Amino acid sequence: MKHLYLLILLLVTLVSCKKDANQNEGEIAYLGGEIINPSNNYVVLLKGNSVIDTLPLDTKNRFLYKVKELIPGLYTFSHGGEIQMVLLEPLDSIMFRLNTMEFDESLVFTGKGARKNNYLINLYLDGEIEDKQVLGFSHLSPKDFEYKLDSIKEYKLKKLHEFTSRQRTSELFYHLAESNINYDYYLSKETYPFINYTKNERENFESLPVDFYSYRDNIDYNDENLVDYFPYSSFLKHHFENLALTEHFKTSKDSVFSKQSLDYSLIRLQLIDSLMTNENIKNSLLISAIIEFISNNKNVDIYNSMLQSYLAKSTNTKHKEYVSNLVGALISLKPGNPLPNVKVFDVLNNELDLSSVLKNKPCVIFFWSQATMNHVVESHRKVAELKEKYPEVLFLGINANNDSKDLWKKTLEKYHFETAREYLLKNPKEAKQTLAIFPITKVIILNRKGFIENSHANMFSINFEEELLGVINQ
Known part of the structure; x- marks a missing residue:
C-alpha cells in the first residue's frame, strides 16, 4: 500500500x-x-x-x-x-x-524500469561489502590476490547473464552493469599496492607480475555513457593516483605513498590533463586531486604551486573559483590563527557563534554527515573513549551537511548521542568552505586560548593522542 x-x-x-x-x-x-x-x-x-x-x-x-x-x-x-x-x-x-x-x-x-535500477543499486551496495572482502585478502601475494578477484568477477558476470536472460534489457543497461563489474575489478587491482601492508608501495610495485595491469590497454578514458557513473569515476581517481606514483618513483628516492608530496601531486594533475578529453570527467578528477592535496598538507606555503597548475588545466569556472576560495580559507586556518567564526544551532534551537561555545580549554571539533553513517557512528564512539581519557578537553560535534534540524535531532536520538555538545551549521555551504571541511573525517584542534593547533587532524591516527597531550600540557 x-x-x-x-x-x-x-x-x-x-x-x-x-x-x-x-x-x-x-x-x-x-x-x-x-x-x-x-x-x-x-x-x-x-x-x-x-x-x-x-x-x-x-x-x-x-x-x-x-x-x-x-x-x-x-x-x-x-x-x-x-x-x-x-x-x-x-x-x-x-x-x-x-x-x-x-x-x-x-x-x-x-x-x-525498476528492475534494472534495483539491479544496479544492489551491485553498488554489494560492492561496498566486497570492498571489505578485498581488504581482507589484500595481504596475499599478487598471484593469490588476483585469483580471489577473478573468482568474484566471474561470479558477478554469471549473475548478470542470468538476469539478462530473464529480463528484456537494453544495450545501455548491459554496458553499465558490465562496466560496474569490470571497473570494480580494475579498481581493486589499482589499489592493491596501497592496501598491501606487507611491504612499502615501491616494493609492492616491483613485485607485481608484468601482466598485472594488462587490462589498461582496454580502458576508455572518455566513455560518454559512464561520465556520471560512480564505479567509473572511482576507478579513474585511483588509477591516476597509481600512474602518478609510478612516475614519481622513477625520479624520486621515496618508497612510500604520500598525498602531501608536491611532486607526486603535480604529476597526477599532468597525467589527468594529458589523458582525459571529456571535460566533465577531467574537471572532476582535477578538482579531486587538488582538494586532496591541500586538505592533507599542512604546509600552506606550497599551495600556490599546486593551485597555479590546477588553474591552468581546469576549464570549469565554478570549480576554479571554489578551489581559489578554499586555498584562501586553508591559509586562514594556519596554526596560531584564531578559529574563523561561523553560526551554529544547538539542540534547543539557539543560534550561536561557534567561538562562543569554547570554554577556555583545549578543544577538538569533529564533523559528521548522514551521508556517511559508518563514520558518524565510529567518530562518536571514538570521541566517547577520548572523553573518558581526557576530561580536560572539550569535544564538539558538528553536523556539516544538513539543513533540517528535525533530521539532525532524530539522528542524535536514534543513536543515543550526547546532545550537550552537538551543533548544526546554520549555513552549511558557506561554513564548509570557511572551515575547509574536506574530507568530512577531518578534525580541528584548538588550544585553550582558542587558537588553531592543527586544522587537518585525524582522531583515528596513531599520533592523535600524542598530539592532544601536547596541547593539554601547554
Whole structure:
C-alpha cells in the first residue's frame, strides 16, 4: 500500500497528458519518489553537471516529474546533500522510496524500469561489502590476490547473464552493469599496492607480475555513457593516483605513498590533463586531486604551486573559483590563527557563534554527515573513549551537511548521542568552505586560548593522542 498513492498519481498524470500527446516532447520518462525523514522540501534532478529541475515535495513528502526530451542514460537525484543515480530510458515510469537516515540502503525502485535500477543499486551496495572482502585478502601475494578477484568477477558476470536472460534489457543497461563489474575489478587491482601492508608501495610495485595491469590497454578514458557513473569515476581517481606514483618513483628516492608530496601531486594533475578529453570527467578528477592535496598538507606555503597548475588545466569556472576560495580559507586556518567564526544551532534551537561555545580549554571539533553513517557512528564512539581519557578537553560535534534540524535531532536520538555538545551549521555551504571541511573525517584542534593547533587532524591516527597531550600540557 505504501506506493499506492504514487501509482495512482502516475496514472492520473499519464491520462491527463493525452491532451498534449501531439506536442513534440521527444522521448519521455516519469520519475517519482517518496522521501522519509526529508532534509528539506525538494529533490534536485541532474544530468551530468546540469540541473534539469528542482522538484518540490508535497505534504506527504512525495513528488512526480515528467522528463521531456529524454536523453537515455544515468541521471542524478540529490536531496539534503546526498546523491544517488537512476537509469532512465524511454517510457520508463520509475518510483523510488528512501529514508534519509539510511540513504543508499533504504533505496527501493518500483514501476516500469525498476528492475534494472534495483539491479544496479544492489551491485553498488554489494560492492561496498566486497570492498571489505578485498581488504581482507589484500595481504596475499599478487598471484593469490588476483585469483580471489577473478573468482568474484566471474561470479558477478554469471549473475548478470542470468538476469539478462530473464529480463528484456537494453544495450545501455548491459554496458553499465558490465562496466560496474569490470571497473570494480580494475579498481581493486589499482589499489592493491596501497592496501598491501606487507611491504612499502615501491616494493609492492616491483613485485607485481608484468601482466598485472594488462587490462589498461582496454580502458576508455572518455566513455560518454559512464561520465556520471560512480564505479567509473572511482576507478579513474585511483588509477591516476597509481600512474602518478609510478612516475614519481622513477625520479624520486621515496618508497612510500604520500598525498602531501608536491611532486607526486603535480604529476597526477599532468597525467589527468594529458589523458582525459571529456571535460566533465577531467574537471572532476582535477578538482579531486587538488582538494586532496591541500586538505592533507599542512604546509600552506606550497599551495600556490599546486593551485597555479590546477588553474591552468581546469576549464570549469565554478570549480576554479571554489578551489581559489578554499586555498584562501586553508591559509586562514594556519596554526596560531584564531578559529574563523561561523553560526551554529544547538539542540534547543539557539543560534550561536561557534567561538562562543569554547570554554577556555583545549578543544577538538569533529564533523559528521548522514551521508556517511559508518563514520558518524565510529567518530562518536571514538570521541566517547577520548572523553573518558581526557576530561580536560572539550569535544564538539558538528553536523556539516544538513539543513533540517528535525533530521539532525532524530539522528542524535536514534543513536543515543550526547546532545550537550552537538551543533548544526546554520549555513552549511558557506561554513564548509570557511572551515575547509574536506574530507568530512577531518578534525580541528584548538588550544585553550582558542587558537588553531592543527586544522587537518585525524582522531583515528596513531599520533592523535600524542598530539592532544601536547596541547593539554601547554
